[in-house]
Each structure stands twice: as structure tokens, then as C-alpha cells.
Amino acid sequence: MLAKSVFTAIVPRLVFRVTKDVEEVRRRFISVAGHTTQSLGMGRSVGQIFAHVYFSREPQSLDDITEALGVSKGGASMCVRQLAQWGAVRQVWVKGDRKDYYEACDDFxxxxxxxxxxxxxxxxxxxxxxxxxxxxxxxxxxxxxxxxxxxxxxxxxxxxxxxxxxxxxxxxxxxxxxxxxxx
Amino acid sequence: MLAKSVFTAIVPRLVFRVTKDVEEVRRRFISVAGHTTQSLGMGRSVGQIFAHVYFSREPQSLDDITEALGVSKGGASMCVRQLAQWGAVRQVWVKGDRKDYYEACDDFxxxxxxxxxxxxxxxxxxxxxxxxxxxxxxxxxxxxxxxxxxxxxxxxxxxxxxxxxxxxxxxxxxxxxxxxxxx
DNA sequence: CGTTACGTTCAAAATATATTGAACGCAATG
DNA sequence: CATTGCGTTCAATATATTTTGAACGTAACG
Incomplete structure (x- = not known):
């Protein structure tokens, strides 16, 4: 916590601004993807989850997803399975962790x-x-x-x-x- | 009424059978079309109405449609407009009749x-x-x-x-x- | 002109669909 | 082998969408 405060105090403003922009872009994509899949009759979560994983550098666990998007774990589980079936997302193992992690596949x-x-x-x-x-x-x-x-x-x-x-x-x-x- | 009874009594069985088959085919197509448009997220009525008009030799009025399918007049009106916008159905005038009649267009x-x-x-x-x-x-x-x-x-x-x-x-x-x- | 027969609109009701979350099974861990 | 931490399931609930039907405007008719 201390380390973070010091960090935000000394880094140049530019980096800060850039991070904000990246977050903003992520949010916009998640939103649009959600609305898109919803209007296609596949539910909002599928699109949101894919967009979130797609724009996450680190593999995401179900808990990461539920925390980031505020969806239930059960729903996340089902959506992720659907996405995996389409090859939109693949499971990756992180050694020393029992959770399942997922990363996006980029072959649209x-x-x-x-x-x-x-x-x-x-x-x-x-x-x-x-x-x-x-x-x-x-x-x-x-x-x-x-x-x-x-x-x-x-x-x-x-x-x-x-x-x-x-x-x-x-x-x-x-x-x-x-x-x-x-x- | 009498005329009809006499008719059904004297026509060969074959014609009767054939009519039944045509009706059956109509029903099946209406059903499948309805389920299809529904699963595409466009509502059941749109598909049903199109199928009904498509397999009707005579131009159909809104009342014909509501009677044939049991949908409300308001709904029929909206669906027909949607179908017309896609060019799936066109309006035809029947002289001496104030109703609007529709017939299907065959250019899929x-x-x-x-x-x-x-x-x-x-x-x-x-x-x-x-x-x-x-x-x-x-x-x-x-x-x-x-x-x-x-x-x-x-x-x-x-x-x-x-x-x-x-x-x-x-x-x-x-x-x-x-x-x-x-x- | 008043009346009737239409098509249209839109708020309310019905329906279909997505989402939740508690219960469950399973496997890894101590 | 008890416990804990996972992912999954599915009945209940929430949400979105479609459908209804009564009210309305309009044009034809007598």
C-alpha cells in the first residue's frame, strides 16, 4: 500500500493519463461487446466476458471475471464454457494454482x-x-x-x-x- | 352449407386426401418458420405470418391473418410492416374492398x-x-x-x-x- | 355529416430468456 | 480422512422482449 502511494506520487503524469485511457478503452469495448451479444440473443455476459479476457494481459480465473464484471460465478462458468466451445477462449494452467485460468484466442x-x-x-x-x-x-x-x-x-x-x-x-x-x- | 356437404360426399377420396396434405404442409411450414424467427430473436409472429402469406394463393388481409394464426390485429399490423420493409411482402389492392391485402414476394x-x-x-x-x-x-x-x-x-x-x-x-x-x- | 370499417399506436400483460446463488461433487491439501 | 477450495448445476428470480387489446385517427360510405 505504501509502495503504491509513493509510486503514484513520483511517476510522470503521462503514464497516469495513459493508464486511464487504457482503462477507458477496456470499459468501452466491454460495454459494446455486451450490448452486441445481447442484441444477438446470446446474453450480455458472454460478450462482456470475452471482451474482458481479450483485453487482459494475464490469464483470468473465474474469480477474476466475477470481480471485474460483477457477474455470478455460475454464469461466468457457463459463458466461459460456451466461449471455449467456439475457441474464443482457451484454458491455461498456472502452476501452483488450482484455479482454471483462461486467455483469449485471437483468431477471429x-x-x-x-x-x-x-x-x-x-x-x-x-x-x-x-x-x-x-x-x-x-x-x-x-x-x-x-x-x-x-x-x-x-x-x-x-x-x-x-x-x-x-x-x-x-x-x-x-x-x-x-x-x-x-x- | 348444404352445397358443401354434397360436395364432400361426391368428390373422389383422392382430392380430399390431397387437400389434407396441403394443409398439413402449410401448418408445418408455419410452425417451423415461427420457431425459426423466434430463435433468431425476431418474435414468432413474423415468421408465422410470412409463412402463412407465402403459402396463400389469395392476397391476405390483416383479418385473414389474425383469423388464420390467432394473433392480435395490432401485432399482425406491425409484423406485416416489418415484412414489407424487407420486401418479403407487398401490398396489393383488391378493387371494391377497403382493406389492405398482402401477398408474398418470392425473391428470397x-x-x-x-x-x-x-x-x-x-x-x-x-x-x-x-x-x-x-x-x-x-x-x-x-x-x-x-x-x-x-x-x-x-x-x-x-x-x-x-x-x-x-x-x-x-x-x-x-x-x-x-x-x-x-x- | 354522422357512422362505420379500417389500420395504427402504445401501455400493460404475457412470454421467453438470461442470470443468480445455494447446493453439490470432486480433487487437492494438510 | 477431514477440510478446504474449486467448478458446475439447476431451480428460482430478474430481465428483456414480444404480444395483446383498447383507444385513437382517418378515410370511405350512406
Missing amino acids: GRIVRRALLDAIGSRMERTDNLLAEAENLLGNAANGGKGKDPDMVFVRKRIRNLRKFRDRAQWIWEHSVLRLLRK | GRIVRRALLDAIGSRMERTDNLLAEAENLLGNAANGGKGKDPDMVFVRKRIRNLRKFRDRAQWIWEHSVLRLLRK
């Missing part, structure tokens, strides 16, 4: 790719299943002569268009987005 | 493009502002010699990486995703 390409896969992949598949089910139930283009019910004709056409777009979307997804994010 | 490329622009565009910009603010506050690479505070050096490096990824993401966004969705 991979992080975003995994997060998107997590968010989009299953939805794509479900849509595909639904389309297949519908095509199966209503018959595909081949036996188009059977059902002359105008409603049926109309719905079939819509389903064909939907299928066409879905296939194109998948192409863009696989050959463009995922590939480009891969460094 | 344009729809998704607009929706994504709406969802991503502003976020991109805000991230850009934040980065610019930080770069301005902490100084950019040019005066890297000034602040030797290790914390400052570290944060600067992280911000540089962030900037690098952001620029790449924007490139992918503009030159790949938006372009490819444009037919």
Missing part, C-alpha cells in the same frame, strides 16, 4: 466460423428436413400431372422456389462464407 | 439481403466507430514509441488485430455475401 476467423456453424448449421438442416418432408408428401415435379388442385399446384411451386433458394444459400454458405473465414 | 435473395443489411449493417458501423475511437485515444501504430506501458502495448496489439479482422469481415460481407445474394 475461426471463432466466427465456429459460432456461425453453431448458430446456422442446425437451422439449415432443419429447413432441409422440412423441405424434404414437404416434397415427399406432396410429390415432386415428376408426378406433377396427378394433382390438378390449384391449391396444390400453387404450394408445389412455392416449395420448388424455396428449395432453389435453400440450395443456393447453402452454396454461398459453404463455398463463400466458411471458406473465406478460413484465413 | 433480395429479402435475405435486406434483412441482413438491417441486422448487420448498423452493428458493423458501431464496431467501426468504437475501433476508431480507441485508435484515436490510444494513438495508432505511428507513435508506437511513446507509450511503453506494457498494458498499453498489449491493448494496442489487440486492437490492431481486431481492426484487421473487421476489415476482412467487411470485405467478405460486401464482396461475397451481398453480391452473391444479388441473384
Whole structure:
């Protein structure tokens, strides 16, 4: 405590100012990251925690996180696991300490790719299943002569268009987005 | 009423079966669309309403929608406006009727493009502002010699990486995703 | 003009989602 | 082997978001 007082008394003002700026930048990023993940429907904590770890030079323990952000330990635990699953954060061992420490990974390409896969992949598949089910139930283009019910004709056409777009979307997804994010 | 009874009594079973199947497919799509938009954080009604209109041969009024889906008129009004803004739905006039009618637009490329622009565009910009603010506050690479505070050096490096990824993401966004969705 | 049939708005209610924190299990430590 | 310090779980709670529906403005109609 004494040492710190002496320190703040003698260091040049510049260093002090600089430290304040760094803190300010950290706070701003944590805030924006939190709002961003919240508006994406993933909760505020995930973004805040990632930003905090990302801008921390030292690996952070759950306790560090709860203290820095004021979130509960349980929540921190869950968010950190989520982040680790996306490869946004990795666990590092600090010798002589039983706690788990985490540091941020800086490969956003991979992080975003995994997060998107997590968010989009299953939805794509479900849509595909639904389309297949519908095509199966209503018959595909081949036996188009059977059902002359105008409603049926109309719905079939819509389903064909939907299928066409879905296939194109998948192409863009696989050959463009995922590939480009891969460094 | 009598007419309908006679009708159902004499038509071949096949037509009956087919109608049932079409209804079933409609229901399934409405359900999945609802869950999808909900899980995307846009509310269930938006998806349901679009699916309903998309699979309706006749233009649909707000009353048609509220009756078909059991949503409130106010909600239907707001959702329809949202959908119209994305170009997912367009207003059509039916002569001799004061109601507004809507029909679905089938150009998913344009729809998704607009929706994504709406969802991503502003976020991109805000991230850009934040980065610019930080770069301005902490100084950019040019005066890297000034602040030797290790914390400052570290944060600067992280911000540089962030900037690098952001620029790449924007490139992918503009030159790949938006372009490819444009037919 | 008064009346009716619309679409829209927005505060309140309902719902969905995220967060908390006490209880738990486990493994390291003395 | 008791104790302590961890991370995890999950029911309860807090929060954010969506949905409702009554009140309102407006334009068409008789």
C-alpha cells in the first residue's frame, strides 16, 4: 500500500493519463461487446466476458471475471464454457494454482466460423428436413400431372422456389462464407 | 352449407386426401418458420405470418391473418410492416374492398439481403466507430514509441488485430455475401 | 355529416430468456 | 480422512422482449 502511494506520487503524469485511457478503452469495448451479444440473443455476459479476457494481459480465473464484471460465478462458468466451445477462449494452467485460468484466442476467423456453424448449421438442416418432408408428401415435379388442385399446384411451386433458394444459400454458405473465414 | 356437404360426399377420396396434405404442409411450414424467427430473436409472429402469406394463393388481409394464426390485429399490423420493409411482402389492392391485402414476394435473395443489411449493417458501423475511437485515444501504430506501458502495448496489439479482422469481415460481407445474394 | 370499417399506436400483460446463488461433487491439501 | 477450495448445476428470480387489446385517427360510405 505504501509502495503504491509513493509510486503514484513520483511517476510522470503521462503514464497516469495513459493508464486511464487504457482503462477507458477496456470499459468501452466491454460495454459494446455486451450490448452486441445481447442484441444477438446470446446474453450480455458472454460478450462482456470475452471482451474482458481479450483485453487482459494475464490469464483470468473465474474469480477474476466475477470481480471485474460483477457477474455470478455460475454464469461466468457457463459463458466461459460456451466461449471455449467456439475457441474464443482457451484454458491455461498456472502452476501452483488450482484455479482454471483462461486467455483469449485471437483468431477471429475461426471463432466466427465456429459460432456461425453453431448458430446456422442446425437451422439449415432443419429447413432441409422440412423441405424434404414437404416434397415427399406432396410429390415432386415428376408426378406433377396427378394433382390438378390449384391449391396444390400453387404450394408445389412455392416449395420448388424455396428449395432453389435453400440450395443456393447453402452454396454461398459453404463455398463463400466458411471458406473465406478460413484465413 | 348444404352445397358443401354434397360436395364432400361426391368428390373422389383422392382430392380430399390431397387437400389434407396441403394443409398439413402449410401448418408445418408455419410452425417451423415461427420457431425459426423466434430463435433468431425476431418474435414468432413474423415468421408465422410470412409463412402463412407465402403459402396463400389469395392476397391476405390483416383479418385473414389474425383469423388464420390467432394473433392480435395490432401485432399482425406491425409484423406485416416489418415484412414489407424487407420486401418479403407487398401490398396489393383488391378493387371494391377497403382493406389492405398482402401477398408474398418470392425473391428470397433480395429479402435475405435486406434483412441482413438491417441486422448487420448498423452493428458493423458501431464496431467501426468504437475501433476508431480507441485508435484515436490510444494513438495508432505511428507513435508506437511513446507509450511503453506494457498494458498499453498489449491493448494496442489487440486492437490492431481486431481492426484487421473487421476489415476482412467487411470485405467478405460486401464482396461475397451481398453480391452473391444479388441473384 | 354522422357512422362505420379500417389500420395504427402504445401501455400493460404475457412470454421467453438470461442470470443468480445455494447446493453439490470432486480433487487437492494438510 | 477431514477440510478446504474449486467448478458446475439447476431451480428460482430478474430481465428483456414480444404480444395483446383498447383507444385513437382517418378515410370511405350512406
